Amino acid sequence: MMMKKFTQSIQNLFKPQEPLTDDVILKFLKVMESARAEEMTCSELFTQLDEFVEREVNSKDAEKIMPLVQEHLDMCSDCCDEYEALLSVLENTRE
Numbered sequence: 001m002m003m004k005k006f007t008q009s010i011q012n013l014f015k016p017q018e019p020l021t022d023d024v025i026l027k028f029l030k031v032m033e034s035a036r037a038e039e040m041t042c043s044e045l046f047t048q049l050d051e052f053v054e055r056e057v058n059s060k061d062a063e064k065i066m067p068l069v070q071e072h073l074d075m076c077s078d079c080c081d082e083y084e085a086l087l088s089v090l091e092n093t094r095e
C-alpha cells in the first residue's frame with residue numbers, strides 16, 4: 001500500500017506516462033537527498049560519531065549536545081549499525 005503511494009508520487013514528480021525505471025528512482029532519491037541538505041550526511045556523521053559515542057558512554061548528554069547526530073542515527077540504519085558497533089567496542093574497552 002505505502003509502496004504503491006510512494007511509487008505514484010515519484011511518477012507524478014517526473015513524467016507520469018513513463019514507466020518507473022531505476023534511473024527515475026535514483027533521480028528521485030537524489031532529489032530527496034538534496035532536500036535534506038541541511039541535515040547531516042553520513043560522512044559528516046562519521047566525523048562526529050567518535051565524540052558522540054564517547055559522550056554517550058560517559059553520560060555527557062550526547063543527545064542534547066549533538067542533536068543532529070542523534071537525529072541522523074534515528075533515521076539512518078547504516079550509521080546506526082556503525083554507532084552500535086562503536087558503542088559496544090567502547091563499552092568493552094572501558095574499565
Ligand SMILES: [Zn+2]
Binds near residue numbers: 041042045072076079
Ligand atoms: Zn547515515
